[in-house]
Amino acid sequence: MTDPALPPQIRAHLPDGQELTGRLHARQETIHGWMYWTGLALWQYSESTGVEPAEYRVWLSTDHVQPLPGQTYDSVPTHRLPQHIPAPDTRWAWTVQQIRGPGGCVTGTAIHDYDCLHSPRGEALNLDQALTALRRPGARACKDCDAAIVLTPLV
Ligand SMILES: [Zn+2]
Numbered sequence: 001m002t003d004p005a006l007p008p009q010i011r012a013h014l015p016d017g018q019e020l021t022g023r024l025h026a027r028q029e030t031i032h033g034w035m036y037w038t039g040l041a042l043w044q045y046s047e048s049t050g051v052e053p054a055e056y057r058v059w060l061s062t063d064h065v066q067p068l069p070g071q072t073y074d075s076v077p078t079h080r081l082p083q084h085i086p087a088p089d090t091r092w093a094w095t096v097q098q099i100r101g102p103g104g105c106v107t108g109t110a111i112h113d114y115d116c117l118h119s120p121r122g123e124a125l126n127l128d129q130a131l132t133a134l135r136r137p138g139a140r141a142c143k144d145c146d147a148a149i150v151l152t153p154l155v
Pocket of ligand 1: 111112113116117142143144
C-alpha cells in the first residue's frame, strides 16, 4: 500500500548484485533514456549524533531501478524532453557579400552577421568558414554588424 505522504517505493539494483527498496523522488527523460532520482536508506555516522538513518540520493537508469507492485507513480515529478525541435540558432551564422566595382567586376568581399541589413543571406557560414573567407585577399569584415567586432580579432 502506498503512503501518500512519502514518495513511492522502487527496487534498486546495486553494483554487487544486492537489491534495496528505495524511494522515487523524480523522473527525468534524457536523450539516452529515463533517469530516476532515487533515495536509498542507509546509515550515517557522525561524532555528534552517532549512527543514525540517512537517505542517500542518486540518479539511476532504467537498468538499475524497477517499479514495485502496488506502488502508484502518478504523483512523481516527471520531466520530459521538449517535444519540439528549436529553430537553429543563427546568432553566429555569417554570410559573404561580393563587392562589385565599376563595370560589375568583383573587387572584394564583405563578411556579415547573417542578420545584417547588408547580408546577402543565402548560404550560412559557420565561424571557421567565416574566418577562412575573411583571410582571403580583398575581404573585410562589415562594421555595421557584429562581424568586425567578433571576427577581426580572430583573424
Ligand atoms: Zn554587416
